[in-house]
Amino acid sequence: MRKNIVAGNWKMNMDLEKGIQLFNEIQQLLKEEVSGDQEVIICPPYIHLSSLAKALDADVKLSIGAQNCHHADSGAYTGEVSASIIASTGADYVIIGHSERRLYFSESNSLLAQKLDAVLKNGLIPIFCIGETLEQRNGGTYFDVIKEQISEASFHLQGNDYSKMVLAYEPVWAIGTGLTASPEQAQEIHSFIRNLLANKYGQDLADNLTILYGGSCNPKNASELFAQPDIDGGLIGGASLKARDFVDIIKALS
Numbered sequence: 216m217r218k219n220i221v222a223g224n225w226k227m228n229m230d231l232e233k234g235i236q237l238f239n240e241i242q243q244l245l246k247e248e249v250s251g252d253q254e255v256i257i258c259p260p261y262i263h264l265s266s267l268a269k270a271l272d273a274d275v276k277l278s279i280g281a282q283n284c285h286h287a288d289s290g291a292y293t294g295e296v297s298a299s300i301i302a303s304t305g306a307d308y309v310i311i312g313h314s315e316r317r318l319y320f321s322e323s324n325s326l327l328a329q330k331l332d333a334v335l336k337n338g339l340i341p342i343f344c345i346g347e348t349l350e351q352r353n354g355g356t357y358f359d360v361i362k363e364q365i366s367e368a369s370f371h372l373q374g375n376d377y378s379k380m381v382l383a384y385e386p387v388w389a390i391g392t393g394l395t396a397s398p399e400q401a402q403e404i405h406s407f408i409r410n411l412l413a414n415k416y417g418q419d420l421a422d423n424l425t426i427l428y429g430g431s432c433n434p435k436n437a438s439e440l441f442a443q444p445d446i447d448g449g450l451i452g453g454a455s456l457k458a459r460d461f462v463d464i465i466k467a468l469s
C-alpha cells in the first residue's frame with residue numbers, strides 16, 4: 216500500500232545524549248501536534264539504534280531505521296553491521312544506496328543489489344535511494360542514470376519485493392546544498408520511476424509504491440513538494456536535526 220512517510224536521516228551527527236534528547240523532543244511534538252496517518256522514521260547512527268528503540272513512547276507512531284548495512288548476514292567483517300543485527304535492535308527500516316555511500320564508500324549498483332536482498336531477507340524495509348549528479352542532470356542523461364540504478368539493483372528482486380520497499384529520489388546536487396529540486400523536476404522523476412516499474416511489474420505494483428523525495432527539503436518547501444501526485448513524502452537530512460523543523464515537515468504531509 217502506498218504510504219505517507221517522512222524519514223529523518225541523521226547521518227553522522229548527534230552523540231548519544233543529544234540524540235536521545237532530540238528523539239524525545241520529536242516524540243513530544245508528534246504527540247501534541249500530529250494526528251494524521253503520516254509514518255515517521257528516524258535513522259540515527261548505528262550505535263543509537265537500541266537506545267532509541269528503548270526510548271520509544273508507546274503512544275507515538277514512530278519507527279527506527281539504520282543508515283546502511285553489510286550485505287552478508289554475519290562473519291569476519293570488522294567494523295560492519297549486518298541486517299540481522301539491525302533487526303535485533305528493534306529497527307524496522309534500513310537506508311540503502313544513499314549517494315554518500317555510493318560516493319565515499321564506492322558502493323556499486325551490484326553491491327546494493329546484495330544489500331537490498333539482505334535487508335528484505337531479514338524482514339526489514341529498505342529505503343532505497345537513487346538520484347543523479349549535477350553533471351548527469353546538465354548532460355541530460357539523468358533518466359538513463361535512474362533507470363540503470365533501478366535495473367542493476369533489481370538483480371535479486373522480484374516484483375513482489377518492490378511492494379515491501381520504499382524508494383527515495385535524491386538528486387545528488389540537491390543534498391545539503393540548499394538547492395532543492397523544483398516540485399516539477401521532482402514530480403517528473405517520481406512519475407518516471409513509477410512508470411518504469413509499472414512497465415516491468417504491472418500498474419498495480421507501481422500504484423502502490425511509496426516514493427520519497429530528498430534533497431534540501433525544509434518546512435518552507437515541503438508542502439509544495441508533497442502536493443505533487445507521485446511524491447509520497449520525504450527523506451530529510453539537515454532539517455531532521457531540529458525537532459521543530461522536522462515536525463513542521465511532517466505536518467506538511469497531510
Ligand SMILES: O=C[C@H](O)COP(=O)(O)O
Pocket residue numbers: 224313385389390391392393429430431432450451452453454
Ligand atoms: O538522506 C537525506 C538526504 O541526503 C537529504 O539531505 P538534506 O535534507 O540535508 O539535503
